Amino acid sequence: MVRVRFAPSPTGYLHIGSARTFIFNWLFARHNKGTMILRIDDTDVERNTEESLESIFEGLRWLDLGWDEEYRQSERFHLYREAAQALLAKGCAYRDFTPADAKAADAGDGKAGWLCHPEMRALSREESDRRAAAGEPFVLRFRVPREPERTVTFRDRVYGEQSKSTADIEDFALLRSTGAPTYHHASCVDDAEMRIRHIIRGQDHLTNTFKHVLLLEALGAEMPEFAHLPLLIAPDGAKLSKRRHGPVVSVLTYRDAGFLPHAYVNFLCLLGWNPKDDREKMTREELVEAFTLEGVNRSNAVVNFTEEDPIDPKALWLNSQHIYSLPAERLAELLEPVWRRAGYEVTREKALRVTPLIQERIKTLNDAVAVADFFFVKELAPYDTAELIPQKGDGGMALRALEKALEVLADGEFTHQAVEERLRAAAAELGLKAGQMFQPIRVAVCGRKNAPPLFETLEVVGRKACLERIARAVELLKQES
């Protein structure tokens, strides 16, 4: 039975690297019909914040993948205390009465004291119990078995065989002087208790794993499999940090930028993993089907962004691909609130008619505001009348085209086929090329040169608004001459 967990600590927003770890765990669980566990690693009371927890949940909810079980370490302190007791009783742990600041002082430069404090490690049981009973503060440390020295090994599903001498592993803390567990302790106790079979997490934990193997052994737990993931880094090679790189490190940024969650999930999957064929755009189902640990690679991946352009171009492209393959009705549903937020008056029917015209012209949901404005606004924003003048033409030509359009569009059927027929005939009659006839009309109706196909656009904008806008353009041209 596959059981995996994602274990964020609520000390910040949901980082995109964490999001990817969550996604890989989720994919692995779903691919293997296993269980996905969300565990909040909130053992550091000092640093945890409620806002952070909220933003992590918000990010996770947006990703829209879900999970099966949920735990909070802050509600499980009794388990960690019991486990610590047992470890102490078995001699696998010892009390270290060194004051916190003293330890920092002499272990500072990676010199002698970093492995352990030999006096503390050697303290007799009686002495240790006596000082503890007297209320002297201590941290509980794991007694790394160093005599005789041995090599700790495990096989990582991504990085292969790993080994490290116990001579290079320090006596790490299990319990702080407050009695609260450290990350290593709580994490291992929980992984054992929750019967996590596969630990999939960031590569920053690769060397921590030697400690965890030792601890898990001491706890008498069945050894899980480990799979470490390459890290996501910034273009400057540094790890992604909010301070240095800004909001690009938070998943909520992509939601707010108008990304589709499954497109963003797709993008994150391609950072450090690939399906071994040339597929790039993949649906959630395809990802679940294709995901295996064998496809994960070992080197860190750069998220490609710059200060001017904070979104990775490939993410943008993938998003446009996912938008394009959405059924128009579904896209219209998603676009409606976007337009409404922009202050446009939008009905379901209107959204349904506009959407197909812009579907392949937007890369994000938010793009729809600027791309479709002229379908919704009462009055066009002022534009440069020079735009009305066609290629190899002049103001006079624009005027003739527009006046003819006014005449031709005033009555008759107002469907795009009928409108196209009449407009093409009109162009022929005036001796104009199609483009020369259409550009003034497009600019008059849309307020700019770049817009969706003209006839469909005219049909959706409607006869009344089209005639008004063309008449307005005629007026402007006449004023100028």
Add this chain to the structure above:
RNA sequence: GGCGCUAUCGUCUAAGGGUUAGGACGGAGCCCUCUCAAGGCUCAAAUACGGGUUCGAAUCCCGUUAGCGCUACCA
């Protein structure tokens, strides 16, 4: 400093002893076309460096360099 991990186009990546080192994004160009997109085609662009092993190395080994991680009573 110690220990560990990593190194293919600008970026994401494929190839895991024999390929003109493949794909994608981005860039350039062409085609299509009522504009813009979308789409199609083409081009530029990479095996960090030095040694081995081998008939043959991007691929295996060693070293160098660089980057990253751990080295907290953070996670």
